[in-house]
Amino acid sequence: MELRYYADTPNSEDHEQIIDLLYTISDKYGVTVEIERVNNRFGSIQVFPGEVRDSSPEDVYDRYFHYNRTLGSNIDESPSQAFKPGGRHVDIDGYVGIIDDGLVWATTHRGDPIGYGPDINATDTTLGFLDQVANEGPEAIEEKYMDEAERERTVLEQFLTADVVDGTVRRDVTVGESLLPDSPAHEVDSSVGELITWTVDAVIETDESDWIIQTAKTFEASAFDTALGQILVRERLYRLDTGDDTDTTLAIVFNTVPWELDIDAVPATVDQVTARADGPNVHVFVGSDGEFKQVTE
Structure with missing residues (x-):
């Protein structure tokens, strides 16, 4: 996932602000940024953290915009329009x-968005969108073209890539199968299964225990309540399937913090949100810049 600026915008101040915001996004979140210069209005770009290419607008349009159904679906109009x-x-x-x-x-x-009127989404403007990304991080990028399930999937993939827990990974593990009847009534297999079984985002099998991983996007109280309930149910069903003597470790993984401050700067809030995990001994991890930090003891 990366951001590409089709330069140069007609306004020189906007051009400089776009480059500054892209630099901030790259430095703050590690997002890859690049520039495709289709109209060099303002001379050379001296400092930029990504690749800068000179191209003709017609060539770029033909390669990336022309008949691009994914783009058209996400912006709600055809690329040609x-x-x-x-x-x-x-x-x-x-x-x-x-x-x-x-x-x-x-x-x-x-x-x-100034001057466009109330009917325009501010984040559909170049500076409005980049401001949002600079403040909120990669989630502001993902929500433009991913649904909620896809966005949560990226949390899991980033966590597994970071190798926080070393073990054998199983994704999308179905739990609760031990509760299914041996001989369900005719043609009710699917409905019974949908009612009783759940899916664990990932199970990581280690020598010491099986880690039950539940992912979510934004680290905040309401999301934590939901994730905590989900992981407690899934862990119980997993133990019923594998045997009550199975050693398990529960972990909830977030990859977005809703504050510009580093998470160390808000210990009181962190304690308040994670205190509810002390009873069932749930590990809570929060991601930032591709790394995941455990915020529970």
Whole structure:
């Protein structure tokens, strides 16, 4: 997942602000950023943390925008309507796109939301979107083209990539099968299964215990309550399936903190949110910059 700026936007101040915001996003969150210069208006770019390429707008449009159904679905209009008005002139300079195995979303208004009116989503403007990403992190990027299930899936993949727990990984583990009747009534197998069984995001088998992993996005009280209830039910069903003598370790993994401050700067809030995990001994991890820190003892 990366951000690409189609430069240069017509306004020089906006151009400088876009580059500054991309630099901040790269430095703060480790997001890959790059520039495709389709209209060099303001001379060389001296300092930038990503690749800078010079290309013609027509070539870039043909490679990434033309007949791009994913892009059209995510911006709710065809790429030709948004970026080639009248079907003749390519108009992509000043916009920022999200790249994830191709161009999947892009801003549809230059500059900031001032002057566009109340009907325009501020984060559909280039500066409005980059401001949001700089403040909220990668989740603001993901929500533009991923549904909730896909976004939570990225938390798991990032946690597993970080090798926080060393063991054999099993994803999407079905639990509760031990409660299914041996001979369910005719044609009710699927409905019974949907009622009784649940899915664990991941089980990591180690020499000491089996880790039950539940993922969520934003580290906050309401999300924690939901995740805690989910993991307690899933762990109980897992033990019923594997035997009550199975040693288990419970872990809830978040990858977004809703504050600009480092999590160490808000210990009182962290204690308040995680205190409810003390009884069942749930480990809580919070991710930042691709690393996951345990915030429970």
